[in-house]
Amino acid sequence: MREKSLLNILLVFLAVYAGTALSVRAxxxxxxxxxxxxxxxxxxxxxxxxxxxASGGTGFYSISWTSNPAGFTSQASNPVxxxxxxxxxxxxxxxxxxxxxxDVISVTINPRTDPADLDIVFDPDANSYSVDxxxxxxxxxxxxxx
Numbered sequence: 285m286r287e288k289s290l291l292n293i294l295l296v297f298l299a300v301y302a303g304t305a306l307s308v309r310a311x312x313x314x315x316x317x318x319x320x321x322x323x324x325x326x327x328x329x330x331x332x333x334x335x336x337x338a339s340g341g342t343g344f345y346s347i348s349w350t351s352n353p354a355g356f357t358s359q360a361s362n363p364v365x366x367x368x369x370x371x372x373x374x375x376x377x378x379x380x381x382x383x384x385x386x387d388v389i390s391v392t393i394n395p396r397t398d399p400a401d402l403d404i405v406f407d408p409d410a411n412s413y414s415v416d417x418x419x420x421x422x423x424x425x426x427x428x429x430x
Contacts, residue, residue, distance in 0.1 A: 313341030315377040317387040324367070325396050332373050332389060333362040343380025350374050367391050 316334030324330050338345040338361070349358040352372040356365060365373065375387045 310342050311340035313377060313379050313383045313385045314339050315375045315385040315387040317373060317375040317389040319389065321390045321392065323392045323394055325394050326368075327366065327396070329364050329366045330391060331362050331364050333375065335362075337361040337375060338377040338379075338385075341377075341379030341381065341383055341385075346378040348376045348378075350376070365391070367393060369393060 316337055316339070318332055318334050322330060332349065338347060347359055347361055349360070349363055350356065350373075352374065353369070356371070356373065365371075370390070370392050372388050372390050375389075376384065377386075378384050
């Protein structure tokens with residue numbers, strides 16, 4: 285009799301454990317292209333993608349980047365781009381089960397400030413300087429000498 289109740293307890297335990305194991309689900313597949321938008325100066329590069337660019341889902345990931353306007357493609361998780369015009373970069377992630385998620389980062393190009401447009405006046409009697417002229421914040425201290 286004791287063996288029968290021990291067997292019943294074991295069977296109940298296995299049923300509960302198996303039910304728990306079967307109810308565990310993977311997290312949803314998530315593509316992360318980075319922040320929704322970013323700004324760079326003309327000629328500057330930008331690393332695309334989150335850390336990580338893909339998560340959740342099942343198994344391995346297929347990663348594909350494209351752009352609008354067209355012209356950029358990559359299968360790297362975090363490619364570096366140097367756009368010449370405002371561009372949307374589209375990240376498509378597919379997992380081993382064929383689930384798909386898409387995310388986009390919109391990159392805006394800002395013109396570089398011409399150095400001639402910066403008003404920096406040095407006072408020979410001062411030892412520190414500060415300039416706040418969008419988009420540049422500059423400050424430094426002069427030291428040393430006799």
